[in-house]
Amino acid sequence: MTSAPSEISRDPQRRRKLRASNLYGIDCIEVSDDRLTLTVFFIGKVPNAISTRNIRITGGAHIHDIRVVSVQLRDLDYSENDNCLEVAIDRPGDLATYTLSLVELDENDQPTDRPLAGFDPRHAQADFSFNIGSAVEFDCKPTGRYSPPELPAPEINYLAKDYESFRQLILDRLAVTMPDWQERHVPDIGIALVEILAYAGDYLSYYQDAVATEAYLNTARQRISVRRHVRLIDYAMHEGCSARAWIFIDSKDTTFDDPSKIQFLAGKTASDTGSGLVVGAGARADIFQPITRGPIQLYEAHNRISFYTWGDRRCSLEAGATSATLFDGWQVPAPSAPPPVDQPEESRPRRKRPTKSAASRAATVKSPPPPDVHDALASRDRKLQLRPGDIVLFEEVLGPVTLLPADADPARRHVVRLTGVEPDYDPLFDQPVLTIKWGVEDALPFELYLPGVESDADGKDISVARGNIILADHGGWNTTAPNDWTQCEVLPDQIPGKKYRPVLKQSPLTFCEPATSTGAAAGALVQNPRSAAPQIQLFSIPPTLDGSKPLFTFTDLQDPLSFANKLSSSDDFAWRVLRSYLPSNGKDIIGKLKAASSGTSAVTKVLVDGLEPLLRKWSPQRDLISSGPGDFHFVAEMDDDGRAHLRFGDGQLGRAPEAGEVFAAMYRTGIGGSGNVGAETINQIVVAPGAPNDAVQSVRNPFAAVGGTDPEPIDKIRLVAPKAFQGELMRAVSAEDYAAIAERDPRVQRAAAELRWTGVRYEAHVAIDPLGTEQADPALLRRIETDLLRYRRIGHDVIVVPPNYVPLDIAIIVKVRQGYVRSHVEAALFDNFSNRALPGGRRGMFHPDNLSFGDNIYVSKLIAAAQSVAGVESAAVTRLQRRFAGPDREIEKGVLPIGPLEVARLDNDPAYPENGRLVLTLRGGQ
Secondary structure, three states: OOOOOOOOOOOHHHHHHHHHOOOEEEEEEEEOOOOOEEEEEEEOOOOOOOOHHHEEEEEOOOOOOOOEEEEEEEEOOOOOOOEEEEEEEOOOOOOOEEEEEEEEEOOOOOEEEEEOOOEOOOOOEEEEEOOOOOOOOOOOOOOOOOOOOOOOOOOOOOOOOOHHHHHHHHHHHHHHHOOOOOOOOOOOHHHHHHHHHHHHHHHHHHHHHHHHHHOOOOOOOOHHHHHHHHHHOOOOOOOOEOOEEEEEEEEOOEEEOOHHHEEEEEOOOEEEOOOOEEEOOOOOOEEEEEOOOOOEEEOHHHOOEEEOOOOOOOEEEOOOOOEEEEEOOEOOOOOOOOOOOOOOOOOOOOOOOOOOOHHHHHHHHOOOOOOOHHHHHHHOOEOOOOOOOOEEEEEEOOOOOOOOHHHOOOOOEEEEEEEEEEEEEEOOOOEEEEEEEEOHHHOOOOOEEEOOOOOOOOOOOOEEEEOOEEEEEEOEEOOOOOOOHHHOEEOOOOOOOOOOOOEOOOOOEOEEOOOOOOOOHHHOOOOOHHHOEEOEEEEEEOEOOOOOOEOOOHHHHHOHHHHHHHHHHOOOHHHHHHHHHOHHHHHHHHHHHHHOOOOHHHHHHHHHHHHHHHOEEEEEOOOOOOOOOOOOEEEEEEOOOOOEEEEEOOOOOOOOOOOOOEEEEEEEEOOOHHHOOOOOOEEEEEEOOOOOOOOEEEEEOOOOOEOOEOOOOHHHHHHHHHHHHHOOOOOOOOHHHHHHHHOOOOOEEEEEEEEEEOOOOEEEEEEEEEOOOOOOOHHHHHHHHHHHOOOOOOOEEEEEEOOEEEEEEEEEEEEEOOOOOHHHHHHHHHHHOOOOEOHHHOEOOOOOOOOOOOOOEEHHHHHHHHHOOOOEEEEEEEEEEEOOOEOOOHHHHOEEOOOOOEEEEOOOOOOOHHHOEEEEEEEEOO
């Protein structure tokens, strides 16, 4: 059934129209004093056809499966059009929220999910609570909880031995040996000789100490040397990471079969040459390319999608929302061709159209009754083509107060990855709609205002949703034709007797982490630089048997007609060898070349397709330690100037290049913080020839590009790498070792362990305190237990369990100063003692990340937290004990002790009293 989204506010607008229609709905629900009778008030006079099986009650925290005993329909004394239903239940519920739904029955007389016939889908259910007689005194407006992270301070290192050191040393020596020489002017011949000698000394010193200097991590100066040193101590040095950005494409209906044929430019304009958009001559722009490898489908209907509010006014999507409803429409079929005409129009007799009365015309144009919901969903095609996994942008386009575009808040933008798409239908307004859902990780971080209109043409949209969102990565390919190995950069030839270490011409090489099409949109821009891989494709052409030369070269295809003629008819030994490497001695490719036209492009395509099986494709690796003798692996090592050096194997760890083998590379360039361009700066698209270039109207990036990371500095590596190696725990022996290894997981705030003797052997009991929550995921516990088995001591069993939470029972008496409002002080006190994140980045005293294993609760800290609130004159703790355990002289001792595997907890939630209780008694104030 259709549920009422909690994020859409309700007002009397829809109820007034509902009362005027032939549909019914639930107005409100009242709970009796004994909490055993529910009075359901309806909109309209509902027929007496509701049984106990048509009523379903769901929800609750502890008490579930509330059964309806009897129902009785009554008329209201104060209304002639409405009536109510008295529902008797078997037991009262807890303090959580429940939902009463009126549903249809199936053929077996069992409740279904469909709303009861005749009821409006939006008013066929209503929420209620058994918490009667209590009032909320505080403001229910949510507060912001975001605080910017603290950035580490930069590290500075200075060199001690350089040109200036040698110059000063020589001058000091001359002052001793030649005290009469006092000249220090630059043009003096003596100073010139000193500077020449200092330069020569610095130059010779580099060569003299080069080998010894690069042999140790603390003295190595070249980036490649430092990278190899830290790899030996299992430290993964990163070479930076490229930035990523969300790109919105305003386009007509079109498809890009090859995403590599489009590029996005930031900060520069482009010109149209007729064969695609190109950057102007001499222009330099940051290039972004789509990450997806599959076809990109764009729809004009996804450029701007209005929110649907079910006829309500002054609506909003609340912070934390994970679903919304969008306007949809029916696909308009293409107009059919007119029937053939056998005679000219002038010769056809004209029939006089009969005149209809006004009543007859009104009956003709009257809209048909709303179709059945299920028929409406299945009978016609929809305009919106959103699917689970698509990215959708929520954006405020007008100021909520002035309704002007200039007053729209650019911070009210958010992207989500859809997890569910459900076509729906509103029979009241005969409007097809689409309900979209997304994960909790992508929950809306702010309140998004909605216009509240009955159709997408009724008024101005304050906020809209947009599809056609793709993820782009900073960096452009070095080839003019994407994915064309014939356009690769040809690397230098091998030098006999020397190791082959080619260097790429363009820099810097792009490093990025492979993107996934699943998971939350919030994590799509986040990359780990240490897991980033170089974006390079390396190809090689094998040599002949004698190793004197390759079978062919990449430059041979620059003259494809001559190459095809020699391959087909030449009887030279080299061409016969090349044909012998091809399938069927090259008969297939020779036949295709003869059948192809004499055009250069057709011959080139046949040659590329036929010779591609001869290419060797090499894969980039972080190192060659795990590579075998026959693996086509290589390593891209970055030097201090940002140039990439390609290192191959030696025949044992990775395959070694053969004599006569030639190489070519296709790679992307662009990395680091330069790609973190601002919002709305990516405004141009470059379309390669052969791709549709007239469908896209505009492109933009609603958010700034993020994730661009510069290569890790060498000074930082020297400082961090040795400590990381020395602090690496490789074996668990004591209980503290088990806890330290478990805390390596980033999802673990803290771990505690103890060794227990079972009479036969020791068991290591490891308790996990998860980060940011009190609920430990079972999958996390299994993962940590599996990891600990690698480090456990022989004879130890490992058991990973969640922490033993200790609910607290605390009571505090607070005296409020004169001139302060008591309710305001009480609200601030509850915030201080809460388990929530507070505005400004603060946390409540009992936030899950503030307490961990063995953290005792001290009376002094409770009093200090209370007196830190403005308006508190004094505070006294009157009760401090474990919930349901009774006092044990905690107040006299000044502390409530917590065990080594226990964690204190105080949620102060009336719906879950077993998770701790806080009682504040305020006196004074006003």
